Amino acid sequence: MVTPMVNTIPSIAEPVYPGDREIEHKISNIVRWNAAIMVSDSNRRGGGVGGHIGTFASICDVFEVGMNHFFRGKNYGHGMGDSMWYQGHAAPGMYSRALVEGRLPIEKIMNFRRESKGEGISSYPHPRLMPDFWENPTVSMGLGPLGAVYQARFFRYLHLRGLRDTSKSRVWAFVGDGEMDEPESITSISVAGRERLNNMIMIVNCNYQRLDGPVRGNSKVVQEFEGTFRGAGFDVIKLIWGGKFNELIEADHDGGLIEALEKTPDGDCQRLHARACGATIRKDIFEKHGLLDRVAHWDDQELLEAFQVPGGHDHKKIYAALAQAERNSEEGGRPTVILVKTLKGYTLQTFLGRNTVHQKKTMSDSDMKGFRDTLNIPLTDEQLKIPDAGNLVLLPEDSAELKYMREHRLALGGYLPSRIPAKISALIDIPDHSTYNQFDAGSKGREISTTMTFAALLRSMMKTPEFGQRVTLMVTDESRTFGLDAFFPIFKIHAPFGQNYTPVDADQFMKYAEAPDGQILQEGISEGGAIMTWIASATSYASQQTPTLPFLIYYSMFGFQRVGDFIWQAA
Numbered sequence: 001m002v003t004p005m006v007n008t009i010p011s012i013a014e015p016v017y018p019g020d021r022e023i024e025h026k027i028s029n030i031v032r033w034n035a036a037i038m039v040s041d042s043n044r045r046g047g048g049v050g051g052h053i054g055t056f057a058s059i060c061d062v063f064e065v066g067m068n069h070f071f072r073g074k075n076y077g078h079g080m081g082d083s084m085w086y087q088g089h090a091a092p093g094m095y096s097r098a099l100v101e102g103r104l105p106i107e108k109i110m111n112f113r114r115e116s117k118g119e120g121i122s123s124y125p126h127p128r129l130m131p132d133f134w135e136n137p138t139v140s141m142g143l144g145p146l147g148a149v150y151q152a153r154f155f156r157y158l159h160l161r162g163l164r165d166t167s168k169s170r171v172w173a174f175v176g177d178g179e180m181d182e183p184e185s186i187t188s189i190s191v192a193g194r195e196r197l198n199n200m201i202m203i204v205n206c207n208y209q210r211l212d213g214p215v216r217g218n219s220k221v222v223q224e225f226e227g228t229f230r231g232a233g234f235d236v237i238k239l240i241w242g243g244k245f246n247e248l249i250e251a252d253h254d255g256g257l258i259e260a261l262e263k264t265p266d267g268d269c270q271r272l273h274a275r276a277c278g279a280t281i282r283k284d285i286f287e288k289h290g291l292l293d294r295v296a297h298w299d300d301q302e303l304l305e306a307f308q309v310p311g312g313h314d315h316k317k318i319y320a321a322l323a324q325a326e327r328n329s330e331e332g333g334r335p336t337v338i339l340v341k342t343l344k345g346y347t348l349q350t351f352l353g354r355n356t357v358h359q360k361k362t363m364s365d366s367d368m369k370g371f372r373d374t375l376n377i378p379l380t381d382e383q384l385k386i387p388d389a390g391n392l393v394l395l396p397e398d399s400a401e402l403k404y405m406r407e408h409r410l411a412l413g414g415y416l417p418s419r420i421p422a423k424i425s426a427l428i429d430i431p432d433h434s435t436y437n438q439f440d441a442g443s444k445g446r447e448i449s450t451t452m453t454f455a456a457l458l459r460s461m462m463k464t465p466e467f468g469q470r471v472t473l474m475v476t477d478e479s480r481t482f483g484l485d486a487f488f489p490i491f492k493i494h495a496p497f498g499q500n501y502t503p504v505d506a507d508q509f510m511k512y513a514e515a516p517d518g519q520i521l522q523e524g525i526s527e528g529g530a531i532m533t534w535i536a537s538a539t540s541y542a543s544q545q546t547p548t549l550p551f552l553i554y555y556s557m558f559g560f561q562r563v564g565d566f567i568w569q570a571a
Contacts, residue, residue, distance in 0.1 A: 008321075033372075038392070064097075069412075071412065125138050150532035172201050187529070195496065202337040278301055428547055
């Protein structure tokens with residue numbers, strides 16, 4: 001289930017890059033700079049607001065290639081574009097790009113994490129305080145990947161039931177490699193594989209580091225994840241080596257170098273990246289395994305430069321991986337994951353690869369000067385000393401870079417992230433009182449449970465023309481307990497590939513009936529999955545401008561402790 005530790009897409013199979021790489025490199029540098037300055041200067045001004053610098057520095061290049069060439073905005077193809085689920089700790093990067101695009105005013109950026117009076121921007125992605133910007137909440141960790149998968153599933157549900165054409169909407173989920181330890185993350189990939197959600201693309205940011213230290217210091221996290229995702233039914237694209245170092249990989253005639261790299265634990269790779277010494281890389285990887293001849297044509301500096309640019313920071317290779325994922329979504333029958341090797345704190349050498357990088361909120365004067373020089377940012381030493389708006393880089397309206405950004409987003413259907421709720425009153429008519437009046441006079445002497453009353457009212461609502469089609473019922477394998485099994489033959493259980501077996505009760509009136517356009521979502525024994533479907537349905541008025549009305553019934557004594565965090569997310 002695991003392939004050698006090489007890029008899935010060989011250099012010879014990479015498509016021609018369609019953009020201006022020089023302009024895109026400049027844009028990436030500015031966006032990466034502003035994201036870091038936003039956090040650092042907010043803390044330098046006082047208040048201990050926190051934030052994160054290292055995460056977005058690692059995923060910036062993947063994000064930028066996607067924004068320029070792949071991620072569909074809300075006006076794409078007469079649909080609602082892609083659903084984006086961003087790593088929570090990378091939120092400053094989304095704000096940074098929106099600032100450069102002219103979508104967020106600099107006053108809000110200056111109030112990073114000071115949003116209580118409506119004049120700032122929130123710590124993490126959540127639409128509660130920024131309802132026109134963020135669409136999908138992704139914190140705490142693990143909630144993002146699970147929510148993304150159930151969003152993809154619900155998009156297909158809307159499509160198969162004829163409520164909305166979602167064929168042009170993909171779901172992209174950025175996930176941290178440390179975040180993959182969350183049980184919700186592992187559950188999400190199992191669901192996506194089982195459901196064959198070809199509209200689901202995950203990007204796992206493998207920078208080898210979580211909050212305290214290495215994700216898998218003693219092994220190879222990319223190889224581990226490949227086996228996990230393949231076993232779950234994903235197409236796996238590995239993006240490990242940048243172009244220069246990949247020359248050594250593709251010249252590895254006997255597999256000796258690949259074997260040496262597979263034997264080098266992630267903890268050692270992290271140390272080599274942090275130390276940034278070509279001589280040490282030569283000694284610990286090549287000399288140790290009798291491979292000095294493989295790098296005899298490079299001096300230590302050349303070796304270091306090649307080693308320090310993994311695949312997740314090579315725009316050409318990123319484009320090839322995203323293009324393949326897009327093709328899989330259009331032509332394949334399975335979800336796709338891109339396992340992308342990055343460096344946490346990339347381009348900021350005093351942060352890069354350190355176990356403390358996640359907790360670094362502030363850059364020193366020397367940090368900022370080095371960072372500025374690496375990214376070629378046009379600011380003076382004197383400007384850097386003062387933590388004010390002057391440290392944020394904006395582009396002139398007539399600059400080639402700003403025109404490029406806007407033209408590419410226009411071609412892809414508009415800016416992201418973005419949330420555009422529908423005006424529900426203009427789309428649906430609420431049923432009249434007769435739909436709900438059957439118990440207005442009580443039970444008339446009959447003994448009737450609250451669950452029976454609920455089922456009768458729900459059935460009446462679901463039978464209402466037009467409006468009833470928008471009711472989504474999800475059950476956690478307890479339909480018979482709550483008297484809902486009578487719904488099976490009427491509304492049918494949603495099964496995207498149909499019912500390919502004869503149920504044991506096929507000759508009975510209340511048979512277990514499944515169909516692609518079935519209205520009931522049978523979640524199995526998964527309260528977490530059910531509440532995520534509830535959220536997907538409850539927010540469909542914004543994600544697809546198709547309002548639906550979700551109902552979830554479950555035993556609180558068995559399920560509440562598992563969904564409290566999700567309910568907060570829904571709120």
